[in-house]
Amino acid sequence: MKLSEILSQADKPLISCEFFPPKTDKGEENLWNCLDELRSIDPAYISVTYGAGGTTQGRTKGIVTRIKEETGLSPVAHLTCVGASKGDLAELLAEYRAAGIQNILALRGDAPEGMDRFEAADGGFSYATDLIAFLRTQGDFSIACATYPEGHPESKGGVADDIRYLKMKQDNGADCAVTQYFFDNDAFFRFRDATEKAGVTIPIVPGIMPVGNFEQIVRFSNMCGATIPAWMHEQMEPIKGDLKAVQALGIELAVKQCRELLEADAPGLHFYTLNKSAATIAIRNQLVDLL
């Protein structure tokens, strides 16, 4: 089903789940098991990342196609500008059209490993805004985009830049936006208010990262610019060696965060699952009164 239809027909907030293409057979088996388990919480769509840093790009298409053909779930394929000319992108999009894949999460992407900054490929695009405009010329895709309530790490003008570019993504054809994960809901609420003032009307779905391994989340957050609030450090640091305790607290904190977001009319919750299903299911099952 197309993302635009899923969104317009929704009469309650939607749950969506993000996976990355596994690199091993065991990882692949785990992915299909997770998707099977997630059926119990009825996700509106499953999104599959596109080779962060330019790796594993080829696997996204195989996975979204199999999700569509074998699971009955609606897939969303992430797509970046990394290493691709317009022609390369047009070729891949033709393959998606032929496979009946209708939803794309359009991104610029990050610099591939070994490069210190993103550079557009020859004949390629420099920004997600351009990729979104191009996508609109390539068929009837429904398009999601990324946005950053705490600012993208490269945004020289801070969050104000991200608000301006989100409006541009909407104007170029994005149907909805998914945020980078954050732990401080006030940052999201401030961002949402500011985007409204700037004329953004598409749904902005908060990205939720259940903490399962605190040291890993600290590393991720340093790279992607998400702030870990002092209260989270205080609670997680003393238990960080005990993964079971971290996971339990991670779920408790995510339930609290999601509850507050839903009570403040968030249009949905997008879970960064890191290819695990248990935390997402546990969180969702503690929010049944709101979903």
Ligand SMILES: Cc1cc2nc3c(=O)[nH]c(=O)nc-3n(C[C@H](O)[C@H](O)[C@H](O)COP(=O)(O)OP(=O)(O)OC[C@H]3O[C@@H](n4cnc5c(N)ncnc54)[C@H](O)[C@@H]3O)c2cc1C
């Ligand atoms: C929901 C979500 C999913 C993601 N999935 C993937 C994935 O599958 N694969 C992957 O490799 N990475 C993924 N990422 C990470 C993403 O690729 C990086 O954050 C990347 O650095 C920026 O991508 P973007 O599409 O947000 O870029 P853009 O929106 O293009 O922004 C990049 C930078 O350029 C600036 N900018 C934006 N538009 C313009 C413009 N028109 N003119 C001038 N400056 C501009 C912005 O302020 C920002 O600093 C994801 C991120 C999120 C939030």
